[in-house]
Amino acid sequence: MDAAHFSSGPSRRRVGLTAGFFLFVFFCGLISLSCAGRLPVSRQKLEVQKHLNRLNKPPLKSIKSPDGDIIDCVHISHQPAFDHPFLKDHKLQMRPSYHPEGLYDQKKVSTGNKERGKPITQLWHMNGRCPEDTIPIRRTKKEDVLRASSVKRFGKKRHRSIPQPRSADPDLINQSGHQHAIAYVEGDKYYGAKSTMNVWEPKIQQPNEFSLSQIWLLGGSFGEDLNSIEAGWQVxxxxxxxxxxxxxxxxxxxAYQATGCYNLLCSGFIQVNSEIAMGASISPVSAYRNSQYDISILVWKDPKEGNWWMQFGSGYVLGYWPSFLFSYLADSASMIEWGGEVVNSESDGQHTSTQMGSGHFPEEGFGKSSYFRNIQVVDSSNNLKAPKGIGTFTEQSNCYDVQTGSNGDWGHYFYYGGPGRNPNCP
Structure with a gap:
């Protein structure tokens, strides 16, 4: 029925038919809209449940942590990593062939973090441990997935969240909403990195923001093909x-587009340790003007197998990233970064008050500010050594800052962090 029928004075009967037709179409449209509204919800529930089934493998034992987490002890051969099509026939490597500075020898690796006499544990340890041949996996809950923007984005960082100290365009850097205070080295081939960092519980302003302290091992450019391995602590x-x-x-x-994830939330990292759960709470944490607790993290490339291994503390070799996951990092890293990162969502038009590190500036020093000490790199001979030519970078030093130093006990170190919003950081 076209517009000409209306302009030529149609009969009342035809108008009635036309009105009836459009009413019919209108109500059909309402029905289909309400159906369409329901379909995505049911489809979302199905997608979420399928994702949970993929992530949460059948446990041999489950442990309830005091913080509400459930830690599932999953057989080592059933972990999420082996869902990767390239890992179907992968021969599990239970230990690295080489450790920095020589052949890997379990006897030389102590158990636990005894570096400063203040042991760091995970809260779930209070209620049990996982048996041999299993790995502890933090169970993913439905509400965890629903907080993400989509099932596909669950467990992933936002694009462009790596500090780019070489970029000359601050607007390009800040558009991601991520801010950093880091030390870095570049210009060589790096086969690993190590540092000891004190652990805090920074305050987060908005639920969609985070604060973390970590090591980055980077390969490639800062474009779409960037490779990154990262490890540390986060809130x-x-x-x-x-x-x-x-x-x-x-x-x-x-560069955070389709590949990779946090912890074991996708197939990739292969865990071999039954003591430490990725994503589980660390306890205790440092207190301002009080006891300081720190953790050591070492990531290095096994010269024989080519996989990137991770060690936590002075004794826990946690597992490895198979080299085939990467392009540039299949060979070596071209840049190492240590430091803090926060999300600045500026939800109220002001800078976030989310804290980085302890929430205090570097000049406050030990017991008040957050630090990385004994920062080292692994060279082509698989030796740990002090880095050369350390640079520093922060987008807004009035919000979060970084200061480097060097001495006999701490080697190369730096203090970093800050409170975010303050009179000089509006």
């Missing part, structure tokens, strides 16, 4: 549903 209400400080890892081979 992320969006990812975990609380404000606890947690051990984490991350990897990507395409």
């Amino acid at each position: 992320s209400p969006d990812l975990y549903g609380d404000n606890n400080t947690r051990l984490f890892t991350y990897w990507t081979s395409d």
